[in-house]
Amino acid sequence: MQSELFVATRDMGGLAIQLCYYRGFGEFKATGFVTGTGQLLKLMNGVSCLGGRTQISRVLAHAVRETRAKPVKAVVFIGDCCEEPVDELCHTAGELGMLRTPVFMFHEGEDAHARAVFQQVSKLSGGAYAPFDRNSPQVLKDLMAAVAVYASGGARALRDFSRRNSPEVKRLTRQIR
Template sequence: MPKEKTASKNNITPEASSRADVAAFLTKANTLAKGAPASGPANGRLIFAMDATASRQPSWDNAAVLQAEMFDAVSGIGSTLDIQLVFFCGLSECKASGWCRDASRLRDYMTKVSCRAGHTQLGRVLTHVEGQARDKKINALIYVGDCFEEDLDNLAGVAGQLALKGVRAFMFQEGFDPKAETAFREIARITGGAFARFDANAADHLRALLGAVASFAVGGIAALDDYAGRNAAKDVKLLSAQLRKRS
């Protein structure tokens, strides 16, 4: 089995997998939830990025369950969505999964991750997303975190590159850290995305937000409005309002 590669300062390397894991992934990636087509291009591509430092373990465990909402929301309107998971933890670990269209596969990735103490690495996440967007269009980035320990001026330039490539960042904050809120709001503004705060103890909040962004990724504002019409969550309507102001 190949050794796991160490991430460089500006790049993220995929998790090393055994041959059996790779074979399982290729099989599952061709089977979509809700009986959707198993081949052909997806209607949207979304990167789901999360802070996996030590304080995030409870929220990470919740998100591992709630992420299925992203697939459910788009399959409900006859669409398909490719999702990649990105996370950072420890002192320098920052990884990305493969692309998948199966909620169970994404959940499997997430349940294997253990949150570990370390500093935030949002800059590396944004750089990774920008690199992925060079090869093929990415409709949206979801980022979930609770703090920010980097230089916002350095990240603003990368956020600008995301905006030029049409990648909107949806920055979801757990808690009330003022530095994190300032940074998350600014990145959302630069990319034309949106900011929202959620309560980790109220699972429905994050579930609704994930479904809203997934809907936007495959169908734009019209699909988000349709989702908002079927979901009474106040946060979803605020998300839609922010995007309209920036469109």
């Protein structure tokens, strides 16, 4: 999947990805930006899971800081639940929207509260929401490729990409302003 993100955007100037994750008791990490599949795969393989509360607010606040330093074209969040105050998340999502940094919220599972929060965050930021489940890795792959195309080529490139792609990518594309 990582290879295809970079291949999908090669003709549009490429893609730089920063991996952010949280885990355990208050641990939050952000890597440098990488531009190659091998680099990203090495970073991702170095991450292990630990139980703990969600820290979505830290991800969004980090995106604000990064965007203020150098514009970030898109943020992707993949998660299954939300255990944080909704108003704080929505406030930061609105700030990202004002900075023109859309957040794409990809929701694994059926948690109704998470769905509602993720939909609000994506809408306030100018991004999009899409559900998936662990039995449909192709859906997540298609959605990630769509965001990569958007980040590299904008809304027009995403519309062109969605014409020849899955129904999930088409739904994602319709949410973009």
